[in-house]
Amino acid sequence: AQTVTQSQPEMSVQEAETVTLSCTYDTSENNYYLFWYKQPPSRQMILVIRQEAYKQQNATENRFSVNFQKAAKSFSLKISDSQLGDTAMYFCAFMSYGQNFVFGPGTRLSVLP
């Protein structure tokens, strides 16, 4: 069974600084997707970024980028120029073909003014 681990329960960062959230996963699959979801206080789950395992190039979405290390089964999220609106829970998620999503326990990020 696949598992997703996020070793940082809480993190904080100063506004405009850069922060990296860690995620590792365990799978025997070769083809899969990885995702980062954001859950602000409104509790809405919002997709931040996704990465296909067969792509070597790291995904980027504006201020958000990932460092995908397939051999190490690592998938970290970097947030550049942090903004107050980035304050939220961040969940790393894994999906292999035809299977359900497996979520990590989440990292609570606080952006400080």
Add this chain to the structure above:
Amino acid sequence: DAGVIQSPRHEVTEMGQEVTLRCKPISGHNSLFWYRQTMMRGLELLIYFNNNVPIDDSGMPEDRFSAKMPNASFSTLKIQPSEPRDSAVYFCASSQGQGWAEAFFGQGTRLTVV
């Protein structure tokens, strides 16, 4: 599209009562997921449908929980009888393709059982 629609947004009920949560997935999506979120256990998958058929219900806590998807545009999660430990936020999510795309979440139903 309006996104995944869940109702009600909030539900308060007494222990022992039946509770029904509803979900309308995004049109054209053929995978639907029910999750439960609590502080202690995080996000737990309860059940996963593909093309209206339950694929994995191993996360359903016990027989008090049941889920149906009578058609592609509607699903229900029922708890009967409800217990205080069922208090949580319940999310419905849908995705396109057979689980090979990101999930889009509804806004969740906050259930409180007193």
